[in-house]
Amino acid sequence: MQTRVLIAEDDVRQAEGVRRYLGAEGYEATVVPDGRAAIDAARRTRPDLLILDVMLPVVDGLDVCRVLRAESDLPILMLTARADENDLLLGLDLGADDYLTKPYSPRELMARVRTLLRRTGHRAAPGHHRYAVGTITVDPVRREVHRDGVPVPCTRGEFEVMATLAAEPGRVFTRQQLLQRTRGWESYPTDRTIDMHVMNLRRKLEDDPAQPRRLVTVYGVGYKLAAG
Structure with a gap:
């Protein structure tokens, strides 16, 4: 069974790029465009990892993190364009497992994904196809x-x-x-x-x-x- 990653990102181009990159590495990736959809999808599908943008419509990423962390130990990697230290600390205080500031490289994102999945005991992407x-x-x-x-x-x-x-x-x-x-x-x-x-x-x-x-x-x- 593939490792499932939920991507909560309202920037369509960026979300599709992350989804393709995860797919190329063997992960099953799903994209949702707002915070409410992220909460619903996380509850319904129980993904192995959530990549969560802070600046989401409907419900922002910090509130999504707060709600989901109260319900489960779902690993959460937060993405943000904010570089303010207080925002970074707030996200971690709310229960995010890791934080990545935009702009970031796909290589750095995937390294964080693999490390977070290993650290939280979730299985990495199966198979190594060449x-x-x-x-x-x-x-x-x-x-x-x-x-x-x-x-x-x-x-x-x-x-x-x-x-x-x-x-x-x-x-x-x-x-x-x-x-x-x-x-x-x-x-x-x-x-x-x-x-x-x-x-x-x-x-x-x-x-x-x-x-x-x-x-x-x-x-x-x-x-x-x-x-x-």
Whole structure:
């Protein structure tokens, strides 16, 4: 059974980015847009962890934390744009297990999630799936790409492109589909962003980037990952 994470975040773009990132690491993630929905969903579904934004509509995150902590020991990771020390202390006093101030990196968020689940005795995401396509391997949990066993450094956007292609080798993805996977981590993504990621990845993965055999262009459609 997958570890279930409830995300209470009213920023649609940010919530979707966190949901995708958790999903890529093997967690079952659900998003709710306000505090009342967070309380209802936590009571109904009994998640293993709640990622809770402080500035929520209807019922704010601090009140959500107060209500749920009185009812259960649900692990709570609070997110806030507030940097004031009093706000941080108040959230912890109300029973939050950890606190993360925006802006934060997805890598830092996932490290906090794993640590909190371990500390509270909840099982981490099951299974450790790696994708192997020819001599390329992609590890979505460790967020690593290897070619011939050698690590290949990738930016966040490049990794999202590789993880998407490697999950379904041979399938052609349009630029728009790949764009959906990078949208949570890029400031102003466009079709050109995907082309740049692919160009950079070819430099790192292809014997001859000018004649790619792994990251293949399907003209008029998009890109696919082949065994080479």
